[in-house]
Amino acid sequence: MSQAVPSPAAKPRARITAVTSGKGGVGKTFVAANLAAALARQGERVLVLDADLGLANLDVVLNLAARVTLHDVFTGRASLDEALQSAPGGFSVLLAGSGLVEYSRMTPEVRDKLLDVIAQVRPRFDHVLLDTGAGISDVVLFTVSLADEVLIVATPEPTSLTDAYATIKVLASTQAARPVRLLVNQTQRRSEGRAVLAQLQQVLDRFVNPTLPQPLKLALLGEVPLDAAVRESILRRQLLLESLPGSPAAIALAGAAAKLLTP
Amino acid sequence: MDPTAPAAPPESAGHTAGPAAALRLETALALLRQAGQAEPAGPPGSPAYLQMLIDQLVDLSSRDALTGLANRRTFELALAREVDRVARSGEPALLLMVDIDHFKRVNDSHGHAAGDLVIRAVAQALTDSVRPMDLAARIGGEEFAVLLPNCPAAFGPQVAARVRQRVARTEVALPPEGLRLSVTVSVGGAFAPQWVRSTPGIWLQRADQQLYRAKGEGRDRVCLEHAAVFDVSALERDMLLGGHPIQEPE
Numbered sequence: 001m002s003q004a005v006p007s008p009a010a011k012p013r014a015r016i017t018a019v020t021s022g023k024g025g026v027g028k029t030f031v032a033a034n035l036a037a038a039l040a041r042q043g044e045r046v047l048v049l050d051a052d053l054g055l056a057n058l059d060v061v062l063n064l065a066a067r068v069t070l071h072d073v074f075t076g077r078a079s080l081d082e083a084l085q086s087a088p089g090g091f092s093v094l095l096a097g098s099g100l101v102e103y104s105r106m107t108p109e110v111r112d113k114l115l116d117v118i119a120q121v122r123p124r125f126d127h128v129l130l131d132t133g134a135g136i137s138d139v140v141l142f143t144v145s146l147a148d149e150v151l152i153v154a155t156p157e158p159t160s161l162t163d164a165y166a167t168i169k170v171l172a173s174t175q176a177a178r179p180v181r182l183l184v185n186q187t188q189r190r191s192e193g194r195a196v197l198a199q200l201q202q203v204l205d206r207f208v209n210p211t212l213p214q215p216l217k218l219a220l221l222g223e224v225p226l227d228a229a230v231r232e233s234i235l236r237r238q239l240l241l242e243s244l245p246g247s248p249a250a251i252a253l254a255g256a257a258a259k260l261l262t263p
Numbered sequence: 264m265d266p267t268a269p270a271a272p273p274e275s276a277g278h279t280a281g282p283a284a285a286l287r288l289e290t291a292l293a294l295l296r297q298a299g300q301a302e303p304a305g306p307p308g309s310p311a312y313l314q315m316l317i318d319q320l321v322d323l324s325s326r327d328a329l330t331g332l333a334n335r336r337t338f339e340l341a342l343a344r345e346v347d348r349v350a351r352s353g354e355p356a357l358l359l360m361v362d363i364d365h366f367k368r369v370n371d372s373h374g375h376a377a378g379d380l381v382i383r384a385v386a387q388a389l390t391d392s393v394r395p396m397d398l399a400a401r402i403g404g405e406e407f408a409v410l411l412p413n414c415p416a417a418f419g420p421q422v423a424a425r426v427r428q429r430v431a432r433t434e435v436a437l438p439p440e441g442l443r444l445s446v447t448v449s450v451g452g453a454f455a456p457q458w459v460r461s462t463p464g465i466w467l468q469r470a471d472q473q474l475y476r477a478k479g480e481g482r483d484r485v486c487l488e489h490a491a492v493f494d495v496s497a498l499e500r501d502m503l504l505g506g507h508p509i510q511e512p513e
Contacts, residue, residue, distance in 0.1 A: 106458050145459035158504050166495050174456035203503045213464045
């Protein structure tokens, strides 16, 4: 996957991954941004789309000024090209901007505008990461429905686990079957991520899978250890992979990104 | 193509009825007669005649022969269309699964002819209790489905209750003594996930689960999936968190 720059003709459609969590504050945007940086480092053309229309914060994580935003594209004040920004990690971003509160409820208009943006960016990238909002709002569910695969970010905390489970359950019970992978953030022991996965799978097998036309099998994309380097990079508003690439968390994220390349 | 010309025998096809003589219409026409439909008007073989024949056959193959309701095939088409529409418009849509309670007993005690009458009466009650835009279908022996486009969540319980009550109030007169029989139905329902492209199979399954719940809770009742079905139950939470953290055997 690291040979020549892929041409649009060879790879016309980006693979779209929805990054979602259920609970907020588990590091979803942090994970999306650093996965994007890791993918970009491997020569992939990556876009992170801030789909948290109500409470966007990709700009904060990346220390970018949201000059031209999705909001401007939606209202026709700017073209998509004007809104696409380069982020420090060598990938592109489409920032939502805080003016999008009016789009935080689903309407046919929001739907059509988002579909239009996705259709336009798809041929231009290898990977599109949709950084969705937290919770299970209709905007989040709609955004996730646009993706080819779903990445659930969770921490081993009970509230995060429960919300991750609820999200997986809703997706499995209402949307067409797609691969769902799990990234466990802030693990404190080796293999804690695998244990979290097993726990989620066990409850899914018992309560959700019997009700589905085809059972859902979660896969583990990676586990990122609790690491002081993460806090440091966030406070500095830098990508972990840029500022502290040798840290355990950065190494884990790079490993997860490599797995993201193999669907 | 003179309609007054005598029909040519099949062997000499061609000079009077044109291509019509080469067509094998007998079975189609017999089916229409059996269903009580008039033979298409106009000269046999003319485009107008054939179009009408096709329309009649399409109608025939989309309906359930016993009840005249939409059949399973039509229902599945409509369901797929509705899933698509809801994904685009975000409009709420409700799917009800309706099953006659203890139908086997009706057949066993009163015979299959009585069973047919009951099925027809239930079909009529379904049609009478929903809007013209809704689609009532017979999708199995004693199983029906009603698809209600643009049905807000708040109206779901009312609509489903009306369907159930309407059937319960219906009396079926059985010949020859005019014995009056009434039946009840269990109703399960689920709303389509709005905005997202789901699948008809998932929707059907969710409504079906509610029907099983209604049966399990004693029949003659309505169970709708609440919007809060996505809540995590105490049981699920316990199982999710109870075993956590797990020590992995190394």
